[in-house]
Amino acid sequence: MGKELTEKQRAVIGIFLLTIMGAVIGWIYEMIFYRIDLGYFIKRGHGFGPWLPIYAFGALGLALITYKRKVHPAVLFIVSVIGSGIIEYVTGWVLYNLMGVRLWDYNVEKWNWGNVDGYICARSVLIFGFFGAFFGAIIVPRFMRFLGKVKARPLVIFSIILAVVVGADVLYGYVIKSVINGGL
Secondary structure, three states: OOOOOOHHHHHHHHHHHHHHHHHHHHHHHHHHHHHHHHOOOOOOOOOOOOOOHHHHHHHHHHHHHHOOOOOOHHHHHHHHHHHHHHHHHHHHHHHHHHHOOOOOOHHHOOOOOOOEOOOEOHHHHHHHHHHHHHHHHHHHHHHHHHHOOOOHHHHHHHHHHHHHHHHHHHHHHHHHHHHHOOOO
16 A cells, blocks of 8 residues: 555545544533533443544534535534534434434423424534534644645554444444344
8 A cells, every 4th residue: 555545535534534523522522511511421422432423424514515615604603503403303303203212302401492302402503503613614624634644554544443443333332232222
């Protein structure tokens, strides 16, 4: 693997890494938020790793929207508010109504103004809008420029290892545990 990566290959790796970064940032946000909301730490997610797949989808959408495009932060904020609201509501509704799983419920939180069925609330989508604008306008372009300077071999090796670890953890946390516990 002595050859350099094509621009398209680097873009795919970069978008994958940004997706995982979003999942990790989301996990950190939730750990902090629930520490403040409940007064103690609770482990968020179903796997061992510090990532939440729902945030990965939001980060993926933002990375795809902003890759090689200059998007005004106000537009990113609006897109993030609407996109996160849709992702959160649909995911929450599907998990609860089709699988009987409730991963979050804004009905029981202190700061739940603008609550819609416990699946979304104004506080959450506004925070996601702020983070989305920051992620899309600041993080994505800088991270992609940084990746352009990283040698191909270590980048590919790191990405493959990360993909295997995250994939195995998500498979275990969301599928295997569910089967073991009588779900799916």
